[in-house]
Amino acid sequence: MEKEVFDGLVMKSTGSWYEVRSSSGDHIRCTVRGKLRLKGVKSTNPIAVGDRVSYALEDEIGVITAVHDRKNYIIRKSSNLSRESHILAANLDQAFLVVTPEFPKTPLEFIDRFLVTSEAYRIPTSIILNKIDLFDGELKELADYYRSIYEHAGYEVIETSAKKNIGIDYIKEKIKNKITVFSGNSGVGKSTLINCIDSNVKLKTGSISLYHLKGKHTTTFYEMVEVAFGGFIIDTPGIKGFGLVDINQNDLSHYFPDIFKFANGCKFDNCTHVHEPGCSVIKAAEKGYIGETRYNSYLSILADSEEKYRNPF
Ligand SMILES: Nc1nc2c(ncn2[C@@H]2O[C@H](COP(=O)(O)OP(=O)(O)OP(=O)(O)O)[C@@H](O)[C@H]2O)c(=O)[nH]1
Numbered sequence: 001m002e003k004e005v006f007d008g009l010v011m012k013s014t015g016s017w018y019e020v021r022s023s024s025g026d027h028i029r030c031t032v033r034g035k036l037r038l039k040g041v042k043s044t045n046p047i048a049v050g051d052r053v054s055y056a057l058e059d060e061i062g063v064i065t066a067v068h069d070r071k072n073y074i075i076r077k078s079s080n081l082s083r084e085s086h087i088l089a090a091n092l093d094q095a096f097l098v099v100t101p102e103f104p105k106t107p108l109e110f111i112d113r114f115l116v117t118s119e120a121y122r123i124p125t126s127i128i129l130n131k132i133d134l135f136d137g138e139l140k141e142l143a144d145y146y147r148s149i150y151e152h153a154g155y156e157v158i159e160t161s162a163k164k165n166i167g168i169d170y171i172k173e174k175i176k177n178k179i180t181v182f183s184g185n186s187g188v189g190k191s192t193l194i195n196c197i198d199s200n201v202k203l204k205t206g207s208i209s210l211y212h213l214k215g216k217h218t219t220t221f222y223e224m225v226e227v228a229f230g231g232f233i234i235d236t237p238g239i240k241g242f243g244l245v246d247i248n249q250n251d252l253s254h255y256f257p258d259i260f261k262f263a264n265g266c267k268f269d270n271c272t273h274v275h276e277p278g279c280s281v282i283k284a285a286e287k288g289y290i291g292e293t294r295y296n297s298y299l300s301i302l303a304d305s306e307e308k309y310r311n312p313f
């Protein structure tokens with residue numbers, strides 16, 4: 001007799017077993033047997049947090065039989081030397097990048113690099129300007145400066161104070177029934193914020209060591225947590241952006257929507273918008289239509305990718 005197959009959502013992955021949430025909310029420990037064929041992805045882990053899977057039950061244990069098509073995923077190279085990649089999470093509805101203009105200062109270029117990766121992965125991203133309670137008086141200008149840069153670039157900027165309970169209801173509304181990744185530098189208040197959203201949520205990330213021929217190397221697995229009012233949160237402590245995306249120099253401007261919208265006026269199709277004559281991006285930057293800091297980050301990331309191109313190892 002054919003075994004009954006259920007649909008579930010992967011909440012946790014350790015690389016060897018998975019925690020899958022059933023449609024009724026139970027958590028089932030699952031394994032994978034044999035090889036799961038996945039289209040187009042060469043990765044060390046076939047299943048990641050956020051994956052929707054089919055599984056069959058054998059006694060109390062689930063066996064994952066299929067991974068459903070992903071709408072997106074974030075991936076990291078297993079190591080610098082490796083061609084294999086590790087999928088960190090899949091099917092993300094949105095990312096919240098938590099930043100503070102001071103205490104501690106989140107560098108603008110860090111924000112821009114994060115946004116490049118989230119654009120590349122097609123994950124809608126909002127910027128959360130946290131600790132807004134600290135930015136009154138003279139410091140208000142600084143918060144306004146951050147806000148205006150990213151609103152002008154087309155991103156939603158949400159001001160919050162985890163301490164004074166500002167903006168929290170709005171965040172809750174946005175999280176409801178979605179998979180949301182929280183990211184941001186250490187100390188910006190991610191944990192405090194998440195604790196305000198749902199005080200029962202205790203986020204963890206597990207580090208599991210994998211031994212490769214080239215020596216020890218640590219891989220981080222993400223874990224998803226369900227919030228009481230519906231929805232799932234993934235916390236990504238300390239990571240820089242979503243990790244590596246290989247971006248072709250000609251494609252970089254695609255990931256700056258505020259820059260890319262001017263690119264179709266450029267004289268040359270392969271314009272890098274750095275020095276070319278007849279470049280409408282340069283013109284737009286000079287006229288202030290493109291934010292100065294955004295354009296500078298574009299140049300800086302482009303220079304990095306040129307460097308990598310010349311010295312791939
Ligand atoms: N004034 C003020 N302080 C805050 C706010 N949110 C968080 N903090 C404080 O900022 C410090 C860092 O907060 P955490 O929540 O630990 O920061 P985190 O981003 O989770 O840091 P990591 O765990 O290192 O990634 C703590 O002392 C918090 O009390 C806020 O809205 N206003």
Ligand SMILES: [Zn+2]
Pocket residue numbers: 263266267271272273274276278279280281282
């Ligand atoms: Zn151009």
